[in-house]
Amino acid sequence: MSEQLTGLKSEYTDKLRRLKLLEAGVDYGEIDTYIKYLSADKSDEIEKQAAELVADIEQKSNFGDAYCDDKKVWNPFKIKGEDEI
Numbered sequence: 001m002s003e004q005l006t007g008l009k010s011e012y013t014d015k016l017r018r019l020k021l022l023e024a025g026v027d028y029g030e031i032d033t034y035i036k037y038l039s040a041d042k043s044d045e046i047e048k049q050a051a052e053l054v055a056d057i058e059q060k061s062n063f064g065d066a067y068c069d070d071k072k073v074w075n076p077f078k079i080k081g082e083d084e085i
Contacts, residue, residue: 013041013046014035016043016046017035017038017046017050018031018035020038020043020046020047020050021034021035021038021050021053021054023047023050024047024050024051024053024054025054026050026053026054026057034053034057037049037053038050038053
């Protein structure tokens with residue numbers, strides 16, 4: 001009986017962590033990647049950790065965006081005088 005109860009609690013905690021990650025804004029396909037960073041067992045603590053994790057993910061994903069959108073990067077294959085299409 002105790003093993004069954006432990007298994008149910010573990011399953012509930014796992015599903016709660018997945019739900020809180022989804023609510024915080026993590027894509028469904030990326031949940032398995034980020035669920036290992038949540039270690040809390042209580043709902044409010046899991047929600048707090050999920051929010052902090054999403055904030056950290058967003059901060060790191062915005063790092064290279066400014067450079068990638070820069071259109072004034074030198075292109076060695078562009079012929080002089082050729083207009084961009």
